[in-house]
Amino acid sequence: xxxxxxxxxxxxxxxxxxxxxxxxxxxxxxxxxxxCVKCKSNEPMTFGDGGSDDGRFCAECFRSNVYGKFRLxxxxxxxxxxxxxxxxxxxxxxSSRVALQFVHELQVKALKNYEASxxxxxxxxxxxxxxxxxxxxxxxxxxxxxDAIELVRSTVxxxxxxxxxxxxxxxxxxxxxxxxxARDRLVxxxxxxxxxxxxxxxxxxxxxxxxxKVASENGYNRLVVGSCTSRLASHVLTATVKGRGYSLSADIxxxxxxxxxxxxxxxxxxxxxxxTRLCHLDGFDSLKTVELARHPQSGINDLVSSxxxxxxxxxxSRECTIVRTAAKLTPFYFNKIPETDDSCVPMATQRRLKKxxxxxxxxxxxxxxxxxxxxxxxxxxxxxxxxxxxxxxxxSSCRFQILxxxxxxxxxxxxxxxxxxxxxxxHHQKFDSQTYLRExxxxxxxxxxxxxx
Amino acid sequence: xxxxxxxSKKQGASRLCCLCNQRRPVLxxxxxLQQICKDCFYEVFEEEIHQVIVKNGLFKAxxxxxxxxxxxKDSTVLAYVxxxxxxxxxxxxxxxxxxxxxxxxxxxxxxxxxxxxxxxxYGLPLQILSYKDLYGWTMDDIVKMIGLKNNCTFCGVxxxxxxxxxxxxxxxxxxxxxxxxxxxxxxxxxxxxxxxxARLSRCTSITTGEDGPIxxxxxxxxxxxxxxVIYPFITESFSSILDYFSTECIYSPNAYRGFAREFIKDLExxxxxxxxxxxxxxxxxxxxTTTKMxxxxxxxxxxxxxxxxxxxxxxxxxxxxxxxxxxxIGRARGGANGDHHxxxxxxxxxxxxxxxxxxxxxxx
Numbered sequence: 001x002x003x004x005x006x007x008x009x010x011x012x013x014x015x016x017x018x019x020x021x022x023x024x025x026x027x028x029x030x031x032x033x034x035x036c037v038k039c040k041s042n043e044p045m046t047f048g049d050g051g052s053d054d055g056r057f058c059a060e061c062f063r064s065n066v067y068g069k070f071r072l073x074x075x076x077x078x079x080x081x082x083x084x085x086x087x088x089x090x091x092x093x094x095s096s097r098v099a100l101q102f103v104h105e106l107q108v109k110a111l112k113n114y115e116a117s118x119x120x121x122x123x124x125x126x127x128x129x130x131x132x133x134x135x136x137x138x139x140x141x142x143x144x145x146x147d148a149i150e151l152v153r154s155t156v157x158x159x160x161x162x163x164x165x166x167x168x169x170x171x172x173x174x175x176x177x178x179x180x181x182a183r184d185r186l187v188x189x190x191x192x193x194x195x196x197x198x199x200x201x202x203x204x205x206x207x208x209x210x211x212x213k214v215a216s217e218n219g220y221n222r223l224v225v226g227s228c229t230s231r232l233a234s235h236v237l238t239a240t241v242k243g244r245g246y247s248l249s250a251d252i253x254x255x256x257x258x259x260x261x262x263x264x265x266x267x268x269x270x271x272x273x274x275x276t277r278l279c280h281l282d283g284f285d286s287l288k289t290v291e292l293a294r295h296p297q298s299g300i301n302d303l304v305s306s307x308x309x310x311x312x313x314x315x316x317s318r319e320c321t322i323v324r325t326a327a328k329l330t331p332f333y334f335n336k337i338p339e340t341d342d343s344c345v346p347m348a349t350q351r352r353l354k355k356x357x358x359x360x361x362x363x364x365x366x367x368x369x370x371x372x373x374x375x376x377x378x379x380x381x382x383x384x385x386x387x388x389x390x391x392x393x394x395x396s397s398c399r400f401q402i403l404x405x406x407x408x409x410x411x412x413x414x415x416x417x418x419x420x421x422x423x424x425x426x427h428h429q430k431f432d433s434q435t436y437l438r439e440x441x442x443x444x445x446x447x448x449x450x451x452x453x
Numbered sequence: 454x455x456x457x458x459x460x461s462k463k464q465g466a467s468r469l470c471c472l473c474n475q476r477r478p479v480l481x482x483x484x485x486l487q488q489i490c491k492d493c494f495y496e497v498f499e500e501e502i503h504q505v506i507v508k509n510g511l512f513k514a515x516x517x518x519x520x521x522x523x524x525x526k527d528s529t530v531l532a533y534v535x536x537x538x539x540x541x542x543x544x545x546x547x548x549x550x551x552x553x554x555x556x557x558x559x560x561x562x563x564x565x566x567x568x569x570x571x572x573x574x575y576g577l578p579l580q581i582l583s584y585k586d587l588y589g590w591t592m593d594d595i596v597k598m599i600g601l602k603n604n605c606t607f608c609g610v611x612x613x614x615x616x617x618x619x620x621x622x623x624x625x626x627x628x629x630x631x632x633x634x635x636x637x638x639x640x641x642x643x644x645x646x647x648x649x650x651a652r653l654s655r656c657t658s659i660t661t662g663e664d665g666p667i668x669x670x671x672x673x674x675x676x677x678x679x680x681x682v683i684y685p686f687i688t689e690s691f692s693s694i695l696d697y698f699s700t701e702c703i704y705s706p707n708a709y710r711g712f713a714r715e716f717i718k719d720l721e722x723x724x725x726x727x728x729x730x731x732x733x734x735x736x737x738x739x740x741x742t743t744t745k746m747x748x749x750x751x752x753x754x755x756x757x758x759x760x761x762x763x764x765x766x767x768x769x770x771x772x773x774x775x776x777x778x779x780x781x782i783g784r785a786r787g788g789a790n791g792d793h794h795x796x797x798x799x800x801x802x803x804x805x806x807x808x809x810x811x812x813x814x815x816x817x
Binding site: 195197236237239240241242243244245246248249299300303307310311314318321322324325326328329330378380396397400 | 641642644645646647648649650653712716719720723724726727729730731733734735736737738739740741
């Protein structure tokens with residue numbers, strides 16, 4: 001939006017209409033050469049996309065603004081530290097492309113510092129890339145998939161040195177293999193979900209599971225996801241309309257360490273407009289074919305995206321306000337990087353992490369989680385009906401939109417779910433904190449159970 | 454979930470009511486999509502409200518309760534159902550109708566006629582308070598001065614205080630309003646969109662203002678708007694008792710709330726229970742208790758409850774009387790509360806913000 005016009009040294013690019021109102025002294029703006037408002041030396045970039053802030057910054061300053069937000073997120077939340085091995089989830093879309101680019105640039109800088117330093121004390125973090133082939137779930141994608149994968153491969157190749165491993169996995173890999181049986185099982189599982197939105201969401205959960213699998217099997221300890229402010233704004237609303245208000249704050253923070261491999265969101269503070277402009281600027285090809293084939297979807301998720309787009313038209317800062325509101329909700333203990341007994345973390349980093357309270361004690365698990373969506377469970381969600389373990393273990397949203405409504409079908413449905421989801425059910429069937437804590441400390445107890453505190 | 458239900462519903466169209474299995478179904482219940490007969494609808498509609506009242510301990514025997522009656526569908530159905538349940542379940546309540554005349558020609562004067570009829574039909578004593586008497590301004594006067602952009606703000610603020618004053622006049626212990634599930638869901642969404650975390654934490658409470666002048670509660674918190682519309686409509690004999698005024702306020706077209714309302718209607722079509730899910734989310738949001746209650750004092754000018762030096766109504770009134778009707782609209786600026794505003798904003802941009810500020814900052 002337009003900044004107030006300061007008549008001495010007018011900085012506003014859109015000052016024309018406000019001349020009379022604010023007594024702006026710039027009478028003949030067309031004759032004056034407009035300069036970037038930040039560096040005041042280069043010509044501003046015009047994207048012509050009808051968005052806000054167009055024609056205010058030059059290409060370099062625009063780029064450094066966005067990169068600056070990325071870097072600030074990374075450092076202030078200890079997302080990537082020298083000893084880390086980072087996996088970037090790459091869908092081929094604009095957001096993850098920018099995430100990949102920025103992580104690469106960060107890595108290049110770290111490599112430069114490493115080679116320039118005398119004692120080589122700070123190692124360079126590793127970066128890998130993961131792409132999930134969802135054609136088993138969206139058959140319309142199969143046609144263009146091999147081309148898409150080729151594009152992904154060449155993109156990753158172009159981002160070296162340093163070299164990055166590319167892991168291409170199918171969505172059905174969550175079942176432990178990439179066979180025809182696994183593919184069939186996926187199709188059967190999705191078919192047994194009658195709710196359109198439930199199906200879409202289940203697929204998202206399976207996708208995360210497959211990313212987690214790739215990450216942990218290949219020694220990565222961080223998963224970078226390119227979600228931007230705009231995506232999170234939609235998520236705030238979809239979570240609200242699905243009754244997931246309790247777990248919402250877990251999903252929208254910079255760090256989500258519920259998972260075996262903690263997820264970090266370095267682009268959380270960047271808006272979609274910045275991302276698309278950057279892609280345009282840097283000439284990134286987006287895998288439009290992959291993205292477009294996934295549409296049209298007729299569920300709640302799509303309805304919300306359209307609603308947010310409508311709100312954005314009415315007020316371009318609406319997405320930011322939505323995420324800012326949700327950010328005022330109390331996060332969970334796992335929304336920080338977990339403390340690990342990692343002796344290879346450099347001392348300087350360790351001191352810094354402790355100083356800013358950026359980590360939490362990983363053994364503190366006071367929440368129970370839904371086996372399907374991994375959302376923290378609200379006490380009021382627990383059902384008296386414990387006749388089915390899976391039903392009892394799930395959150396009310398998954399119970400409604402994903403689980404079959406017929407109790408008799410629950411067993412069969414459970415057998416179709418990936419092992420990882422079900423194994424949690426047996427384990428957390430009745431979360432007994434007393435027993436759990438006792439288990440943790442039993443090695444230290446000298447007395448018999450009855451005599452212990 | 455809905456797909457299979459809808460399928461079986463189509464097949465079962467010729468079957469019997471889901472609930473009683475005796476009578477022929479006449480409608481598909483908006484909340485659950487069940488096919489039910491007329492009698493079962495009344496029963497389940499009234500019983501659910503009774504359960505909400507009981508489970509949330511909304512009333513105590515012997516209480517004097519004023520029903521905020523606008524003449525619209527929600528408050529008319531509320532008055533009818535509440536007096537029915539009061540009788541049927543012996544709540545022991547003394548019920549009154551309290552109506553506020555905002556002074557909107559062609560709208561409020563018509564709906565007041567409805568409330569006057571209700572007084573006779575339900576046998577509930579009626580008290581009418583007007584903005585003219587309370588504040589010296591009618592909504593017609595206000596709109597003439599400020600136009601159609603922020604008029605809902607004035608009306609909402611004035612009405613809230615008017616209801617409290619009316620309740621004090623009637624010496625009632627409690628106020629009930631006809632806010633339904635759709636209203637509350639809308640408010641949750643609006644507060645998210647506007648960044649109002651404090652209101653977000655309060656807006657799903659079924660009872661509010663317990664530490665204020667008059668506690669007010671919303672027995673229709675879980676009742677769907679569609680069902681409130683169906684209730685009197687379903688037979689002629691009912692609709693003659695439950696006549697209500699169904700036009701929208703003539704000043705409302707620019708309400709920002711309309712965005713959220715359209716969205717919720719679309720949502721309801723996809724998944725009826727989403728309305729209740731929004732309310733559930735609102736109840737479950739993790740909001741630190743420190744953000745919940747603003748410090749409450751009293752207005753220096755009129756003595757009404759207020760978290761600022763002057764209550765909002767006084768600020769707005771002062772603006773109107775001084776010919777500066779934009780005072781009190783948008784972020785806090787000059788005037789009596791100038792020293793107390795929490796958010797600081799650059800003065801130059803305040804001009805822009807009040808231009809673009811839509812009405813819809815209705816205090817819930």
